[in-house]
Amino acid sequence: MKNSNNSNNHEYYEMLISCQMDGELSKEEELELEEHLATCEHCRALQAKFRGLSSVLDGSTIVVDTEAEKTDGSKTYIDFHRKHFPIMKAAACVLIMLALSITTFVGINNHNRTSINLASSSGGYEVYEGAPLMSDTFVAYMDGEENLSTDYEEYSPLFAYFSYIDD
């Protein structure tokens, strides 16, 4: 256990403190630790924390909510400060959710307006997703035209009907 290379290392003494808690130190190690503790505040604090931890585990110290009433005078109590969800984090979450929902909404609208190019044997024509089903006559009419506009409004059933009549 004794390690002269690590004698100045805090971790070595921290380990000794842990062993001391379980009564696993030799006399030499006890002396070495006591000498170090006399000069090191950090290790003294850790020793107190390890003792506190041990008493929490065996139930001699009770962890309670800060606002709770301490009913048993024979027990030691440690206050437990319930951590609340920070307001700023909550606000940030709401903003992100809002931004996401707006993006999704706009995305859906654009998607409805986006054309899907369906390659056909006759050279291909564009069909708009969301547009009503087209009659065979209308499809035949479209196949016959070379410079069709890609504006969705122009492919409305009414437009198709007028174009058909024009012919």
Added chain:
Amino acid sequence: MVLNTMLSNRKICYNSCVLNTLTKFYIMKKTESQNKQGKIDEKALTDIMNSYQSRLFTVVNKIVIDTDAASDIVQDVFITFYEKGEQFESRSSIYTWLYRIATNKSIDYIRKVARERKNQKKLHHLDNVTAKSHDENIHHKMIVAEVLKELDETFRVPLMLAEYEKMSYADIAEELGIEVNTVRTRIFRARKKMLSILEKHGVQL
């Protein structure tokens, strides 16, 4: 038949003495049929129960702080062990496994009690003193349960053996089949980790 159904359904609500006998009887009865297939050794099983029952009880009772509940949990652990017992190769792995299951069952029990307590509070308006006394214990148990749950099993078992059973490092090393130096390191790491978990939960020691 009735006994088998009761135990396998985990509807355990009997006092510990009766339950102990019931569990042994259930295990012995099932062991007879298992032996024919060469899967489990009855003597070894009894030996394991005798060796670990009181030790597991001590640990579980420290976590749940309720002797009746601790007794029930230990019985439940052995029934679960029996059902999966044939998978173990060494004694050290059995020991680790029993501790893991016992701790997990204790934590689940505490969470269940806390949940029930919350519901009870909503349904009935308990008087202030009783309510505060109960809350105090529930908070403590919940904090300890959460800390134990978050701690990796590799570190949790040696620490619990040292803290709850006051075992020496040499004995822990022998039980777990690891080096004494490893035990020392794991217990130290476990303590450090527990401190940081407690701080994360807002507990300043």
